[in-house]
Amino acid sequence: MASTHPHDAASAPDGYRGRFAPSPTGPLHMGSLVAALGSWLLARHAGGAWLLRIEDIDPPREVAGAADAQLAALAAFGLHGDGPVMRQSQRDVPYQEALDALLATGAAFACHCSRSDLASSGGIHRLCVARAPRSGQVQPAIRLRVADGAVVRFDDLIQGPQQQDVAGVVGDFVLRRADGYWAYQLAVVVDDAAQRITDVVRGADLLGSTARQILLQRALGLPTPRYAHLPLVLDAHGRKLSKSDAAQPVDPDQPVAALRTAWQLIGQDASALAEAGDADALLACALAAFKPQAIPPGQPPADIAAQRRTFMIGD
Template identity: 45%
Template sequence: MNGREVVGRFAPTPSGFMHAGNILCAIVAYLSAKSKGGKFIIRIEDVDTLRCPRRAAADIIELLGAFGIHSDEPIVYQSSRAEFYRTAVSKLSRAALVYPCFCTRAELHSDGAVHLPDGGVLYSQKCKTLSHEAATELAKTQAPSLRLSVPDEVIEFDDGIFGRQAQNLARECGDFVIRRRDGVYSYQLAVVADDGDSGVTEVVRGADLLYDTPRQIYLQRLLGLPAPEYYHIPLIVYGNGKKLSKSDGDSAARLLKSMTAQQIIGALAFAAGIAQDDRPCAIDDLIPQFSADKLPRTNIVLPELLMQ
């Protein structure tokens, strides 16, 4: 880490209930930072306030506390940082890398659209060639989103779990949105700006976000921010391979009604290869034995104890 203090984080989005997979991610992020003598922070990614009520954020913080997971710094709420994100967009705009996009969702997903692994589509760059005059005229009747131009360049990085990764931004990502047409700043922009501002040196999160990392590294370069180390942990799934879902009632809070936090921690730590058995334990008991090398490279099956 080149002498930098280790700073890890867990950054949940309060748009639904936390499930066992979210809890495992928080556990691993906490253990990774603490095992290196580092600092651990919690950030609430509620930039979309319509989907993320403050009450839901409070529930998440309370739930994490029940598992012994606390922030070493005051908790940051993205909903209060719009001006900070606006400044980042202004910097990108001054570099002539941002342009307005007036395309509707239907237009983006029209026949022939190239679909991406994250569920999006490769943008056709239809609005990139709009003249200033044409864009100004369109803006009179509809608010545009803002897109960031990407180069025809391969971004490479080493993930602490899945190894060497590479993605050609132009061909596998495309120009992406950094501010939606409703004025909400995108996850990609906000997470990069906040990690940089908080001095985050390592990011532990689910493997479903592995695909997002190259564009975030690109943003870090443009904004003059150091890239943290990345650890994308495998997802927790049911025995049939089905993923856990915030919207399907797979709630960690529900589990706490029938068992202790120590039982859940023990079961998850064993399933993830962190502990040698599934006996109940406090999270801090796992710090001395934690190593990211113990984590599997394939999906983790939800422990039977937690299948309620």
């Protein structure tokens, strides 16, 4: 972990605000629980707030009832947010206002290019190449205009110094999709600002999105929070759990076992929780013993990750 860690109690910023923001594409799995527990611990360790957000802006991928089931599971694990839960499906107005502001300044533009149009460039958009609007398309996609040579650098509090050539690696990225749905990058930036998030703590699978979000924050004149990306929990084939074990959620009826493994997956001492008999007692012990500097940047040891199967529904 980075040697200078602003989550340490002695250097915690005033008004720390963290969040956990699952997408309702299925029940919580161990990777979700690690992100929830890690973000909760870092917020509480800093004496700050921990907020909840449901990122439900992609209806084709959503599972009916998943959002409420996720919130119920978090409660069973003793992880309660501060204040009302934000739901992205109810936030069309602020997303449209942000998009209109970008269009008005020329920072964003309409694009009729399809994936096949961009195949020769590996999907990276640097110049519109569509000769005409796509057949049956109700509206074009809206993209952020990324300047040539746009390189973003930031220090991740767990993964260390990061750098991405957004123009070369990503290109002009989508803010509103051609099917009319809001893109994740726009929604997350607008919502982090609306919830006054100071510290984004999430899984390392989203590390590659951070540079785009920083560019968009700059374009909108919004503050950039600190970022900390937790190690991913992978299966035996190296796939993230949401891609492989989504049908086997962690069981909220066995919260202590699941929380103990999540605790170890973020590099913490298992013995600190040995006496905890329920979720609330375990979280109290965890907060007292938590060492942010022990969070590893890489994948957890296989023997710890394998423990997840002992408390998954259906096992």
